[in-house]
Amino acid sequence: xxxxxxxxxxxxxxxxxxxxxxxxxxxxxxxxxxxxxxxxxxxxxxxxxxxxxxxxxxxxxxxxxxxxxxxxxxxxxxxxxxxxxxxxxxxxxxxxxxxxxxxxxxxxxxxxxxxxxxxxxxxxxxxxxxxxxxxxxxxxxxxxxxxxxxxxxxxxxxxxxxxxxxxxxxxxxxxxxxxxxxxxxxxxxxxxxxxxxxxxxxxxxxxxxxxxxxxxxxxxxxxxxxxxxxxxxxxxxxxxxxxxxxxxxxxxxxxxxxxxxxxxxxxxxxxxxxxxxxxxxxxxxxxxxxxxxxxxxxxxxxxxxxxxxxxxxxxxxxxxxxx
Amino acid sequence: xxxxxxxxxxxxxxxxxxxxxxxxxxxxxxxxxxxxxxxxxxxxxxxxxxxxxxxxxxxxxxxxxxxxxxxxxxxxxxxxxxxxxxxxxxxxxxxxxxxxxxxxxxxxxxxxxxxxxxxxxxxxxxxxxxxxxxxxxxxxxxxxxxxxxxxxxxxxxxxxxxxxxxxxxxxxxxxxxxxxxxxxxxxxxxxxxxxxxxxxxxxxxxxxxxxxxxxxxxxxxxxxxxxxxxxxxxxxxxxxxxxxxxxxxxxxxxxxxxxxxxxxxxxxxxxxxxxxxxxxxxxxxxxxxxxxxxxxxxxxxxxxxxxxxxxxxxxxxxxxxxx
Numbered sequence: 001x002x003x004x005x006x007x008x009x010x011x012x013x014x015x016x017x018x019x020x021x022x023x024x025x026x027x028x029x030x031x032x033x034x035x036x037x038x039x040x041x042x043x044x045x046x047x048x049x050x051x052x053x054x055x056x057x058x059x060x061x062x063x064x065x066x067x068x069x070x071x072x073x074x075x076x077x078x079x080x081x082x083x084x085x086x087x088x089x090x091x092x093x094x095x096x097x098x099x100x101x102x103x104x105x106x107x108x109x110x111x112x113x114x115x116x117x118x119x120x121x122x123x124x125x126x127x128x129x130x131x132x133x134x135x136x137x138x139x140x141x142x143x144x145x146x147x148x149x150x151x152x153x154x155x156x157x158x159x160x161x162x163x164x165x166x167x168x169x170x171x172x173x174x175x176x177x178x179x180x181x182x183x184x185x186x187x188x189x190x191x192x193x194x195x196x197x198x199x200x201x202x203x204x205x206x207x208x209x210x211x212x213x214x215x216x217x218x219x220x221x222x223x224x225x226x227x228x229x230x231x232x233x234x235x236x237x238x239x240x241x242x243x244x245x246x247x248x249x250x251x252x253x254x255x256x257x258x259x260x261x262x263x264x265x266x267x268x269x270x271x272x273x274x275x276x277x278x279x280x281x282x283x284x285x286x287x288x289x290x291x292x293x294x295x296x297x298x299x300x301x302x303x304x305x306x307x308x309x310x311x312x313x314x315x316x317x318x319x320x321x322x323x
Numbered sequence: 324x325x326x327x328x329x330x331x332x333x334x335x336x337x338x339x340x341x342x343x344x345x346x347x348x349x350x351x352x353x354x355x356x357x358x359x360x361x362x363x364x365x366x367x368x369x370x371x372x373x374x375x376x377x378x379x380x381x382x383x384x385x386x387x388x389x390x391x392x393x394x395x396x397x398x399x400x401x402x403x404x405x406x407x408x409x410x411x412x413x414x415x416x417x418x419x420x421x422x423x424x425x426x427x428x429x430x431x432x433x434x435x436x437x438x439x440x441x442x443x444x445x446x447x448x449x450x451x452x453x454x455x456x457x458x459x460x461x462x463x464x465x466x467x468x469x470x471x472x473x474x475x476x477x478x479x480x481x482x483x484x485x486x487x488x489x490x491x492x493x494x495x496x497x498x499x500x501x502x503x504x505x506x507x508x509x510x511x512x513x514x515x516x517x518x519x520x521x522x523x524x525x526x527x528x529x530x531x532x533x534x535x536x537x538x539x540x541x542x543x544x545x546x547x548x549x550x551x552x553x554x555x556x557x558x559x560x561x562x563x564x565x566x567x568x569x570x571x572x573x574x575x576x577x578x579x580x581x582x583x584x585x586x587x588x589x590x591x592x593x594x595x596x597x598x599x600x601x602x603x604x605x606x607x608x609x610x611x612x613x614x615x616x617x618x619x620x621x622x623x624x625x626x627x628x629x630x631x632x633x634x635x636x637x638x639x640x641x642x643x644x645x646x
Contacts, residue, residue: 074612131479132478132479144579146579146580148471148476153471153580153581154581155455155580155581155582156454156455156581156582156583156584156617157581158581158582158583158613158614158617159612159614160578160581160612160613161580161581162579162581163578163579163581163612164578164579166578166610166611166612167574167575167578167579168492168571168574168575168609169491169494170494171492171493171571171609176611178611178612179611180608180609180610180611181609248491248494251490251491252490252491252575253579255483255486255487255489255490256467256469256485256486256487256490256576256579257469257476257478257484258476258477258478258479258480258481258483258484258485258486259478259479259481260479260481261479285503286491286494286503286504287489287503288489288499288501288502288503289397289482289483289486289489289501290481290483291481291482294479294481
């Protein structure tokens with residue numbers, strides 16, 4: 001059987017699997033990223049792990065043909081280089097793809113993690129039946145991906161694409177991690193929820209069950225979602241802002257691209273019932289173009305397997321182009 | 324010689340030309356749209372004019388192969404139907420393409436006027452050297468078009484695409500003609516300029532040379548641009564708002580699509596020096612993704628010929644697909 005090694009490289013963990021051409025997954029694995037030890041150490045460990053996988057595969061008569069990987073950060077896809085990844089600083093400007101290729105003698109294909117999410121959901125998940133859609137990942141930050149004509153859109157390969165998290169929805173809104181104001185990420189991410197709660201409590205908002213978690217320095221999106229579910233006013237307001245921001249950004253994307261489908265994943269999408277009504281309400285408030293009967297907004301279906309499957313699919317697609 | 328008839332259908336005038344495969348233009352013409360006489364009258368006049376053109380062409384040994392047209396409004400491109408055009412109400416839901424086809428026995432290809440602008444500029448204008456770009460037309464309203472992989476992006480063919488004029492840049496901003504708040508069109512169009520001047524003067528702003536034109540009910544974008552050029556505070560402020568809105572919308576599009584090129588046309592683009600500095604300033608303020616060395620923001624180069632040339636190119640492209 002022919003296989004590829006698929007990797008989802010995050011700041012803490014490398015999630016991986018061996019995946020065949022049809023998307024069947026063998027040998028799931030997780031490795032500590034341990035990026036503090038430096039880029040060379042990281043590539044050496046990863047390379048030797050992959051070489052072992054490959055030997056084991058060969059012993060069973062399987063062939064490993066390539067490595068596909070999704071990496072959080074600004075990626076030059078064609079060059080296989082990370083321009084900037086805040087959680088993988090030692091890999092910035094490091095030629096990760098070519099170094100891993102040297103150690104494994106396998107072709108390496110790399111993309112941004114949100115793109116990998118989109119490719120995965122398009123292949124085996126909620127995007128299977130949709131040719132054109134916006135994908136959003138709600139996590140610490142907000143990632144995005146565009147699937148156009150059935151494939152992930154790569155733009156000019158300038159190191160960013162699908163960055164809906166850094167489209168401005170409120171020009172005078174809260175400060176974003178990127179240093180700008182009013183980005184979607186500043187309203188509709190885990191960071192926006194916990195920071196919003198913290199700021200409100202510090203400004204004197206007392207009647208919230210989140211005050212206790214704040215005192216213990218334990219605010220997190222799950223707590224805030226639970227509190228919103230129980231009607232806690234501050235938590236409800238934070239999720240309204242969250243959904244409102246998403247609604248504006250989705251509306252803008254629909255109007256710009258002439259599309260009507262959005263698929264939402266990422267850890268914070270688990271709080272779906274806390275924000276989806278506000279997304280729809282906002283969309284109806286701000287959008288004069290779409291026929292609402294055609295609009296599809298739905299949850300991604302692969303959970304945290306999306307990026308690994310997308311990395312695998314990326315490798316299969318690129319192999320198919322004759323690399 | 325093989326030719327197509329190219330039409331730019333506006334509320335007042337139909338501009339047209341006979342165009343060969345290389346984009347050479349013969350027989351420029353203008354007809355009154357006179358849409359008040361109804362759809363059947365319009366198609367009958369247009370059809371008979373085209374049939375005359377065709378006979379004249381045949382007399383010179385030329386063949387007319389198709390009709391291409393750009394129409395202002397919501398268009399179902401594949402069906403050749405206008406869903407909604409505020410300036411061509413009698414044509415709404417009228418099967419314009421098939422009726423014209425019946426009367427001329429020529430295949431008819433139709434697109435939105437902003438798309439035609441984009442196709443034209445891509446073919447023969449400022450977009451020739453750019454594979455991926457956002458096109459914006461600044462007029463009474465704000466139109467938009469996306470050129471992706473060298474071709475105009477059509478989206479899901481749901482009747483709208485490239486509608487950057489109806490992306491929200493200020494959720495609590497001024498009311499737009501579409502009924503929503505804070506659309507780009509409500510900040511960065513001829514309508515936004517004249518309405519903004521009117522409202523400011525009615526609120527008591529006196530120290531503006533626009534007050535006189537307001538009294539005579541003669542406010543228009545050219546007057547406002549001239550006043551801004553002379554440093555009139557109200558006029559300068561209106562153009563700052565204009566450029567600021569554009570800067571946000573362009574930044575959002577760049578981040579979403581991973582592109583760095585924008586080409587701006589339409590009548591109000593003539594006021595370029597009044598707003599372009601503010602566009603750049605805003606882009607630098609709000610965008611954390613792009614490498615500014617790669618950013619290109621430039622004026623369209625075909626003037627009001629863009630849509631006619633685009634309509635011609637549309638016809639040639641579709642003929643090439645074997646229609």
